[in-house]
Amino acid sequence: MPADQLVQNLESALSMVPLIDAHSHIDPLSPVSKSLDDILGYHYYTELAHSAGMPQTLLAKDADPRDRVREIVRFMDRYDNTAQYGWFLDIARAFLGFEDGRKLVPADADRLFDVAAKTFAQPDWEAQVFAKSRLEKVFLTNEFDDPLKGFDTAKYVPCLRTDALVFHLDRPDTRRRLEAISGVHVRDGATLRMALARVFVHFTRNGAKACAISLPPNFHPAKFDDEHFYEQMQFHGFQDLAPGVFWLIAEYCRDFKLPFDLMIGVNRRVYDKGVYQGQDLFDQRTSLVQYKDLFNAFPDVTFPVSVLTSAQNQELVAHSWIFPNVLPNGHWWYSNTPPYIRKDLTERLTAVPKTKLIGYYSDAYKLEFVKPKYGMYRRILAHVLADEYVRPGALSETDAVALGTRLLRDNVKEVFKV
Amino acid sequence: MPADQLVQNLESALSMVPLIDAHSHIDPLSPVSKSLDDILGYHYYTELAHSAGMPQTLLAKDADPRDRVREIVRFMDRYDNTAQYGWFLDIARAFLGFEDGRKLVPADADRLFDVAAKTFAQPDWEAQVFAKSRLEKVFLTNEFDDPLKGFDTAKYVPCLRTDALVFHLDRPDTRRRLEAISGVHVRDGATLRMALARVFVHFTRNGAKACAISLPPNFHPAKFDDEHFYEQMQFHGFQDLAPGVFWLIAEYCRDFKLPFDLMIGVNRRVYDKGVYQGQDLFDQRTSLVQYKDLFNAFPDVTFPVSVLTSAQNQELVAHSWIFPNVLPNGHWWYSNTPPYIRKDLTERLTAVPKTKLIGYYSDAYKLEFVKPKYGMYRRILAHVLADEYVRPGALSETDAVALGTRLLRDNVKEVFKV
Amino acid sequence: MPADQLVQNLESALSMVPLIDAHSHIDPLSPVSKSLDDILGYHYYTELAHSAGMPQTLLAKDADPRDRVREIVRFMDRYDNTAQYGWFLDIARAFLGFEDGRKLVPADADRLFDVAAKTFAQPDWEAQVFAKSRLEKVFLTNEFDDPLKGFDTAKYVPCLRTDALVFHLDRPDTRRRLEAISGVHVRDGATLRMALARVFVHFTRNGAKACAISLPPNFHPAKFDDEHFYEQMQFHGFQDLAPGVFWLIAEYCRDFKLPFDLMIGVNRRVYDKGVYQGQDLFDQRTSLVQYKDLFNAFPDVTFPVSVLTSAQNQELVAHSWIFPNVLPNGHWWYSNTPPYIRKDLTERLTAVPKTKLIGYYSDAYKLEFVKPKYGMYRRILAHVLADEYVRPGALSETDAVALGTRLLRDNVKEVFKV
């Protein structure tokens, strides 16, 4: 049953836009999948299969990849209603020759595993995926001591991820790694600043275009004075420094002119025995008002903000409407399914200047996921543009495609200067 | 003006599915209405009429039932926009011969009262309602000292309601009732465990298939040690034991293999002078993160969770997506109207394994309400299945009906083993 | 591309309903615009232009109005996706002869500025706007010491705004103004009561039909005793009196039979350097449960309640469903865009008695905004009535128009007795 013609036209036009994916976890040294196990080992599938009853036995590191794939596919008829299942079907169809309209059954696991092995082994597979996804550039998530060597930073754009610096400076290992990359032994505010400056120099010299961090619901940035840094470092094992280290990083984002991606709302390890990367949840009781001082103190830093819960989207809309330096950024994690995207996108589009809307990012671990995830987003975007702008007579089809292109591409280019 | 054909087909197919209603307040010894007063005395009608200006005079116990019905009907033209009015119209049409398309006016009260009296007096009325509603089984809400005698537990499935044990153990009357049913005089943790075990034995021997409780927004389960139980019982009048008693009940749910229905979010007696059962509201500031320890500690207990506010639905979706033992359960109370059901259902369907979705329960006090409430739900379910699955080409009509059937029936059977 | 016929019919019928606008910031001595600068100086445009990058230079008081208008129009192609841009286009078309279907470009600024100057200079412009907007009456927002002279209170309905009394009694200037209008020197609870009584006499004698206040998210009304008033006034500079002064005002609303409009949720001055009136945001973590004691203590006071966030709409729906004296009132500020109105309206319509729903108010500063804002609301209302009532067969077109009229007009007349 076809969607209506207008939506089809819009979706089809939007699918021609070359993508710049502003956030991913791609490893540039191993950007594509080597086996179907790389696809189905993605936490969305292990989470859903486990949630639906799959034991974690086959998720062990030394388990046979083919057995693991069989098991995850075997459980799919318990979660084939989900958006994530839809992504897999898209991948199977677009990359593995799985026939349109055919139902996926457990018996398909082996065949798909073999086809994937052969397909992914092609020497130009990476280039094929770029081409088939119309992908131009993809942002990475780099640890602060990443050497940033061995890949093309024009295609793989470095992004300085600062979670460890902010939240784990009390771990000796973090400090050792910081000393190794910066050559600075941190023991007070001054040396911390020096070390961070070196990290920023390292990253910007290597083409980094953004800084990023994920934050718990109760986080509250604050400026710490040197005395406080000294006291905590010398006498309290570098503990409780997160608000102040975060603030310093914002200062360097200002000085080095990097946008600072804030990904707000995650509570880590809520389900202790969950699958790898499937242990985090959130607490809806959080507010962007916690970032009031930050947004006021750094008018020259652009803050692309992702929120984990759709209920907080209105705060994001209102802050982006009022603060010139706050921008809504994509649809993150638990809000990255059609009903939330549809709602949050519509709310943003009708109230925030269009030049500030970063529509989407893939958050992918392997390049093969760029295509199905953006595909889902474009379908929803086409629907929203049709219903909110074209049908009421506010925009022509051509202008609606231009608006969609702005969200998909133009704003990423302008905000991150890529 | 007819809905579109696809939605009609789906709704019609779903209306053939025999229902197992997983939560109600039916009295199995008096399951059906005896007069129209039993229908319109339901708190939804007294609340709305009172909210719209009706004085509470005629709600007194000794008021004339016919006068009360007249009064509630007289106020209907102030709330005939509501979903609840729609339920009443369905009942009048399906059970009382009220003509389709006719407007309800105050003058109808007397005629309907008389028709109801005659209709409900038929000796096979209960069987008729079961048949007309395609109802197979309905879960009850039984106080912990319910004798569970005199009814067919294959049709009326006992469910142990534990609010009094958890929240009112400081009332001497609760402890007397507990001693009466268990034969145990509770004076410390050990005797409390013994008494609870006897209650669970009594219930499971009599066919109970679930344990249930409603919880305030600020509730936080916790494991108490025996010393703490002793101290509170001996020296503090059994006060502040709720978190710990709750925890013990979860332990017995594990041992006796009963799912534990959590109905989260109600603040009791917010409007002191409200009508009977029309005094409770909520506080949106609550989080499922309060149940983190519980969900981790009891991996073998299934927790079907109902939340009172739609804003918390995303937490429920995400917890059900991550925790194997957490399941979204129906649409409760203030979230049991079409816009909330539509939103919450769509969010759940696209992100939680389908085998974990318990679609709906009636929460009814009289069996006549099963039909209109499930009717409302099926209409919305048909729309959502059409829009999210059939029209985009993800499911055939047949498969969409199977998915709907899973929510309506299959999962209730599997989760509660009925 | 035309909307469907049913929606068009409903919208067209609703557009004939004469409006009574229950909340605005119109200055009755200068109700209409004098130049296009009055239109585009509205904070919605300065906020969006500034948020999209416009420097605030031209927003200075002594800047040239024509230059300011040029600048704001020049930035419009950064926010022409917003609902607020749609209002401006409606104004340009309805009042300034801007051609339907033409795109607005920076070059239009001058021409529109000139047309506006000529148009707004017509001696009967105010009457024309009333007629073209089908506006019958509009409520004002009057400071407590407004002389209320020089305008027709049948058209411009006074409303006592009490923010200063409640939140700024610690400012000597507020107390001086209170003494000037009331003739009472406030120094304790008794004199405060006397002064407030004089203010209420002054307002009700001059045709006031409502009292109003905007409240921060963490506000919690409370009854203060005279001792507490005395202590704070004599020894603590009149500080921290807000909860108690608010309570006294509720008492006078009761005694003088005025509805008390509560506008809940605004945090003032979050963005310090924002444009004029573009500095306020909110904190989603708030609950109507904070008003529990108030709603219980004043059963005879009608509280039309506006909430700033759509996430709180369910609390408003549930409180209006349970408390006879709580009514949902319009769509305020950050919730006054189509997606929020659509959601909140649908939720209210299906659960709150229709006689309690105050559909909309303009919140306008100049009369020209009544027409586009109500136009947006009526379009959404027509859609919701079509989808929720007419298409499912619950209401005829005629009855749906009657329901819409009730929200637009009848309830305002009944609730505020105008």
Ligand SMILES: [Zn+2]
């Ligand atoms: Zn990520």
Ligand SMILES: [Zn+2]
């Ligand atoms: Zn119940």
Ligand SMILES: [Zn+2]
């Ligand atoms: Zn206002």
